[in-house]
Amino acid sequence: MTANASRVLVLNSGSSSVKYQLLDMADGSRLAVGLVERIGEATSRLAHTPLSGDGVTREQEGPIADHEAALKAVAAELQADGLGLDSPQLAAIGHRVVHGGLKFSAPTVIDDAVLQEIERLVPVAPLHNPANITGIRTARALRPDLPQVAVFDTAFHTTMPEHAARYAIDVATADAHRIRRYGFHGTSHAYVSRRAAALLGKDPSEVNVIVLHLGNGASASAVAGGRCVDTSMGLTPLEGLVMGTRSGDIDPAVVFHLKRVAGMDTDAIDELLNKKSGLVGLCGDNDMREIRRRIDEGDERAALAFDIYIHRLKKYIGAYTAVLGRVDAVAFTAGVGENAAPVRAAAIAGLEEMGMAVDADLNAVRADEPRLISPEYARVAVAVIPTDEELEIAQQTYALVSA
Known part of the structure; x- marks a missing residue:
């Protein structure tokens, strides 16, 4: 990471969509926001809003075959605003990952071993983790030199005591199949609980x-x-x-x-x-x-x-x-x-x-x-x-x- 790198691209990859925001952490400002939806369909749509410029949303419609094509289209939109993925000011890409199990209780730099563990959790998050994995793989291919970080929806809830996290079923069966209460929306609960405290001074x-x-x-x-x-x-x-x-x-x-x-x-x-x-x-x-x-x-x-x-x-x-x-x-x-x-x-x-x-x-x-x-x-x-x-x-x- 270069000395003046302060930008983070946040990616939230769904099964047929990619939501994204580019933020400058020097002041917490948003530089661009956007959404690619209906990926894999003939009616795919990309809506991109550069907040550092005129703030006018640009839209394009037409087939976007897969997440790789979607992220390349996003990269092109950012490049057009002078905010390209090749910018030395880009410090990292942060990925929303829905399920981190018990292993991930904090944001984690993604390497092959981390990605493999996220894949192991697919059975307990079959609707979400596969799409998150696709976004991670695509972003790593586009910028293999850049730190990619997984931020897990479940992480904030890993502090639950065992008496709150355990279901009252046979322990051996529960442990064998990782059946317990994990919780979700953790990034929102973390953010809002801190802001509530600040509101109270x-x-x-x-x-x-x-x-x-x-x-x-x-x-x-x-x-x-x-x-x-x-x-x-x-x-x-x-x-x-x-x-x-x-x-x-x-x-x-x-x-x-x-x-x-x-x-x-x-x-x-x-x-x-x-x-x-x-x-x-x-x-x-x-x-x-x-x-x-x-x-x-x-x-x-x-x-x-x-x-x-x-x-x-x-x-x-x-x-x-x-x-x-x-x-x-x-x-x-x-x-x-x-x-x-x-x-x-x-x-x-x-x-x-x-x-x-x-x-x-x-x-x-x-x-x-x-x-x-x-x-x-x-x-x-x-x-x-x-x-x-x-x-x-x-x-x-x-x-x-x-x-």
């Missing part, structure tokens, strides 16, 4: 926070003094809260019942619980804005879906209050958490005896900065904190390669 080590990451995928975490002690997602991102298309917590015997009585095979049950459940399964919509519109028009199915969603959320707030013993803040984040004031109000309503309340006027304000929405008298601060997973990945990546 305290060091993270002094603060206990319940983080509610509410998007199409949703998870909660209990963070004690900067360390995760419990989280709602488990072996996979299916466990926990009601989500856009995922069921969250259900009786495990539902799976046996569907197989024996409904005649569904494993793949069909998997698709049901991951893609046809949650809000979309309950009312046909997974967009909270549309659900609220339907509720306002008197739609009973939408109202029931919302009530189920809130009921599960309240249960986790209560459970994590018990786990932490003392709660200093509840922080809402991600698409729903940041933008859906009715969700925040309903989730906290009735929790006054636990020291939690929401001020209606503060809750109605829309802003891009972290803010409190609780009244001054509330014992527990309730906050809205926009998450920034890309910045978190870039910071962790840069800290590692510049150490």
Whole structure:
């Protein structure tokens, strides 16, 4: 790494997409953001926005065959802005990797052995790790001389004690197949819990926070003094809260019942619980804005879906209050958490005896900065904190390669 290298390219490779941001860690500024979607289709699309220039988004449509072609197209767009991958100012490429198992509890420079271990974890993250691996291989081929860093969604949750991480099943079977609770959205939970402490004017080590990451995928975490002690997602991102298309917590015997009585095979049950459940399964919509519109028009199915969603959320707030013993803040984040004031109000309503309340006027304000929405008298601060997973990945990546 050259002396003046301060830029980090963050890549989030999905099965048919690549999200990316180029950041300058000298001041935390974003130089460019973009998305390649529908990779492998005739209707592929690349949208690139240079934030260091005129800020006008450039789009191109047409077939992009694979991730290698996608990253080459991204490199060309960056080159056109004078931000090419060959720049001596580029310090590293940071990759979001969903599952790091127990082996990876911190950002890690990727070599062949690390990549092999990420591949070994594919059975517990079959929807995510293969795409992450493809992005890593492609980026390494494009810049084999540049440090490539894996930042794991699961890493923040590796501090969970065994009594929170273990399932109550036969230990030998669990260990043989690496069955335990890993948790996800870790970069978001880490970032938001730190920002919550800063909002209170305290060091993270002094603060206990319940983080509610509410998007199409949703998870909660209990963070004690900067360390995760419990989280709602488990072996996979299916466990926990009601989500856009995922069921969250259900009786495990539902799976046996569907197989024996409904005649569904494993793949069909998997698709049901991951893609046809949650809000979309309950009312046909997974967009909270549309659900609220339907509720306002008197739609009973939408109202029931919302009530189920809130009921599960309240249960986790209560459970994590018990786990932490003392709660200093509840922080809402991600698409729903940041933008859906009715969700925040309903989730906290009735929790006054636990020291939690929401001020209606503060809750109605829309802003891009972290803010409190609780009244001054509330014992527990309730906050809205926009998450920034890309910045978190870039910071962790840069800290590692510049150490």
